[in-house]
Amino acid sequence: MVEKCFIPTSLAEALEIRKETKARPLAGGTDLMVQYKQGQGITPVFPWPVMIISSIGELRGIEKGEDGSVLIRALTTPYEIANCQDVPYPVREAASRMGAVALRNSATIGGNIGNASPKGDLPQPLILLDATVVLKSLDGDREVLLDDFILGSKKTDLRDDEIIYAVRIPKVEYTHVFYRKIGTRRANAISKLSLSCLIRVEDGAVTDFRASSGAAGPKVIRSRETEAILKGRRLEDVKSLIPEVLDGWNRAISPHAMPEYRRNTTRRMLEHFLLESVSASSECIIH
Ligand SMILES: Cc1cc2nc3c(=O)[nH]c(=O)nc-3n(C[C@H](O)[C@H](O)[C@H](O)COP(=O)(O)OP(=O)(O)OC[C@H]3O[C@@H](n4cnc5c(N)ncnc54)[C@H](O)[C@@H]3O)c2cc1C
The missing domain is CATH 3.30.465.10 (Uridine Diphospho-n-acetylenolpyruvylglucosamine Reductase; domain 3)
Structure with a gap:
């Protein structure tokens, strides 16, 4: 009824x-x-x-x-x-x-x-x-x-x-981008965790860096404070700043279930993205 x-x-x-x-x-x-x-x-x-x-064509x-x-x-x-x-x-x-x-x-x-x-x-x-x-x-x-x-x-x-x-x-320009969903299967599974990251490098300097995570808190997590750590820095300095970024990210997320698993997994994915971005010679999707 x-x-x-x-x-x-x-x-x-x-x-x-x-x-x-x-x-x-x-x-x-x-x-x-x-x-x-x-x-x-x-x-x-x-x-x-x-x-x-569902029958409204304008939507x-x-x-x-x-x-x-x-x-x-x-x-x-x-x-x-x-x-x-x-x-x-x-x-x-x-x-x-x-x-x-x-x-x-x-x-x-x-x-x-x-x-x-x-x-x-x-x-x-x-x-x-x-x-x-x-x-x-x-x-x-x-x-x-x-x-x-x-x-x-x-x-x-x-x-x-x-x-x-x-x-x-909005139009967002980036040189490296990453998306990963962790579920029980590749598809047809509710997300246990997900992470997207992007970085923009121009003339050897980071002009944009962002990360967002799903299922790591009551809503999607972005940490602008953590993102600011890399903005404006030279690409060759990124590697040494990774621990600071990971610490900031760890403070930003608040997973309610399996917190250790979710914290470790997002940190590893973020670290992987940053290390791969630093070593990539051209624009690419990081897998
Ligand atoms: C078997 C199964 C697997 C699923 N797998 C996933 C998955 O992998 N990933 C995932 O994210 N979700 C998944 N879902 C959840 C669900 O399919 C998604 O959230 C889907 O996008 C909901 O869209 P809908 O149009 O069916 O929403 P509905 O059920 O029609 O509506 C959902 C809510 O949004 C509101 N709403 C809908 N349209 C509007 C509008 N235009 N304006 C204002 N309010 C609106 C409704 O009032 C309601 O509160 C799954 C669900 C099932 C049953």
Whole structure:
């Protein structure tokens, strides 16, 4: 039984319904249907009105802006993201490792963000890239950093008259990039830990360095303080600064389960990324 179910066919209609009834958006339903299931073969019971948004065409598609940014609308699936070369490498890679084939064709980026699980695969590389969330309501649009929009485990700053319209990834230039998800299997496994890193080297100096980790705290971890240790430093000095970076990173993460395992594994991955970046002679993906 569903308290009340709406099926809007346009964004305008969806925003009206959202404002009037506060109905919760249901996109692919791969989180909501599981969270509220009553048993095998029994229709889930939702304690609030629901709005099935999957037929709203305005919420689909990926668009590259003239400034090099990439707009991924809310109903875009992991399969579409993984196969779009305009999407930066770590986000494509994360999308390609979500669930199994059926899930990658039915889940959505809007749902992955709306669910705000610390183990969700897409927020981690998106936060590395300083992505923003575009939110729409009848009162207008707002655009906020995804890192600020996700408040904690399963908590977001979504207002009850808003819909996630899209995620915008600004143009980010890097010379070396890394993405790794640790799960029980290569795909079709919830992340035990994930890490993305990027570094930009220009004229022998580090002009950008970032790292973000998923499942290592109540939300995706970025440590701007730790990132600042390498910014502006000569590439030949990076090796000697690695212990300081690893110490900073260790202080930033706060895994609640298997903390030693998660701390050691992220430290090793980060160290591997930095050592490989220092020795790589040209731009590359670090594996
Ligand atoms: C078998 C299985 C395997 C899975 N494997 C993975 C995995 O490997 N990695 C991973 O990250 N996740 C995984 N998940 C979780 C889930 O598939 C993802 O979080 C998915 O991206 C959710 O998208 P959805 O469209 O199905 O969300 P829904 O279930 O439709 O919605 C999830 C939440 O987001 C809100 N929401 C959805 N769209 C919007 C919108 N446009 N505006 C505002 N709020 C919105 C909903 O109200 C709800 O609160 C798995 C789930 C299952 C069942």
